[in-house]
Amino acid sequence: MFDLPIEGPALFSIPFGDIVDYASPYTLILFLFAALFTALAILSRPEQHADIIFGEDGVYTGRIPGPENRFQRFMAIACGLAAMGATVSGDIFNFCIFTSMVGLTCIGIVASSGNRHVLNAAFEYGIVTMIAMIPLFGGAAIVAATTGTLSIWELAGGAIAVPFVAKAFLVLGVMGEGMAPFYVAKAEITRAQGAPYILMIHVSSLLIFLRIIEIIITI
Amino acid sequence: MREREIREGHGSMVSRISRFISDFDNLVPAYALMIACVAxxxxxxxxxxTYEPDQIxxxxxxxxxxxxxxxxxGAPFTAAEVHAQYPxxxxxxGYVTGYLTPLSRFFAATTQYMGTTIVAHPGGIIDEILYYTxxxxTIVETSILFVAFAVASFLYRRREE
Incomplete structure (x- = not known):
């Protein structure tokens, strides 16, 4: 248990051996957001998109075929669960694994779109997600090698110095996984249908980005 | 209209950058450039x-x-010396890593060169760190593998439709 200026007091912790998940006010809020959107993905029905023809009165309602949607919902739920794991993780390597799972499920969500333009954007996005695993796990490896530990509780408080490169690699990896600053590519992706499921990409990337910023300030 | 667009893209530094990244084909080069800078x-x-000699x-x-x-x-039924962050x-x-099935104990007693076989067959060496602390x-890694197979099989099956 600890009490830090950014993190706030630790409310409770769930030990999984050396990996101790903990909830502070900050991480608990992120976790609840992820849980809320996962519940939305489970409960809500997919939206039906409407194509409006300009200059006329024509409005077409598109219908999304079933199996495609089921897969998208499955991936959205998996993405939400991974985001929930990442937000409360108390271990840097564990956080990295959950983050890469978020990236992979995001590829799954966009890959289930049938639109050619969306798939082209998703391809580029997938390449970035795959590359991003190198800086992500590289950063975790540098942390382990230079400090000898991976637990955020041990590293917190500035008693053990974590090198700048490791932090930069971690942020870069999360940026690539969640595409947090690359909203350009996401704008293409959001042309895909199925609103509640596509939203999960944005929510999860936002949450893991907020979490990694908190982690690098804490350690 | 076209000329105006081009002029917009060559205005200030910010608009030039935003024009560059607005094309998603430039996404991978931009990301690679960032990785190269940090590397x-x-x-x-x-x-x-510096390498920390005191690793967990x-x-x-x-x-x-x-x-x-x-x-x-570690030998079976005796605790081995294993470090943990939170003992x-x-x-x-310490008790987990020493466990060997009768078959793996036979292999271990017979030959010196079956280490990989023992660790790879079911009930071989149960790594304390991987499976206990x-x-x-390990569970999340397996889930990642499952998700990856799910995506791959979905994409593969879709071709048929």
Whole structure:
């Protein structure tokens, strides 16, 4: 248990051996957001998109075929669960694994779109997600090698110095996984249908980005 | 209209950058450039990084052991010396790694060169760190594999429709 200026007091912790998940006010809020959107993905029905023809009165309602949607919902739920794991993780390597799972499920969500333009954007996005695993796990490896530990509780408080490169690699990896600053590519992706499921990409990337910023300030 | 667009893209620095990244084909080069910059900083600050000798998960190689590259020490039913970050969360620490099935004990007693076979067959060496103190990592890794197979099979099956 600890009490830090950014993190706030630790409310409770769930030990999984050396990996101790903990909830502070900050991480608990992120976790609840992820849980809320996962519940939305489970409960809500997919939206039906409407194509409006300009200059006329024509409005077409598109219908999304079933199996495609089921897969998208499955991936959205998996993405939400991974985001929930990442937000409360108390271990840097564990956080990295959950983050890469978020990236992979995001590829799954966009890959289930049938639109050619969306798939082209998703391809580029997938390449970035795959590359991003190198800086992500590289950063975790540098942390382990230079400090000898991976637990955020041990590293917190500035008693053990974590090198700048490791932090930069971690942020870069999360940026690539969640595409947090690359909203350009996401704008293409959001042309895909199925609103509640596509939203999960944005929510999860936002949450893991907020979490990694908190982690690098804490350690 | 076209000329105006081009002029917009060559205005200030910000508009030039935003025009560059608005094309998603430039996404991978932009990301690669960022990685290259950070890697360069990493290479320049490499002399400042020092290896911490006091690792929580130390690894030693004992070539004379029949379990050679995977030997974590310990005999069955006795506790081995295994480090953990939070020993209070792992009451059975040290007992897990020494476990061998009768078949793997036979292999270990017979030959020196079956270490990989013993670790790869079911009930072989149960790595304390992989399956006990850091078991959650292993579970999530398996989930990642499952998700990856799900995506791949979905994409493969879609071709037929």
């Amino acid at each position: 360069l900083i990493g290479l320049l600050t490499l002399p400042l990084l 998960y130390p690894k030693t190689l004992n070539p004379s052991s029949p379990l050679n590259p995977y030997d974590r020490g 209070e969360n792992a009451p059975y620490i 850091r078991g959650l990592d």
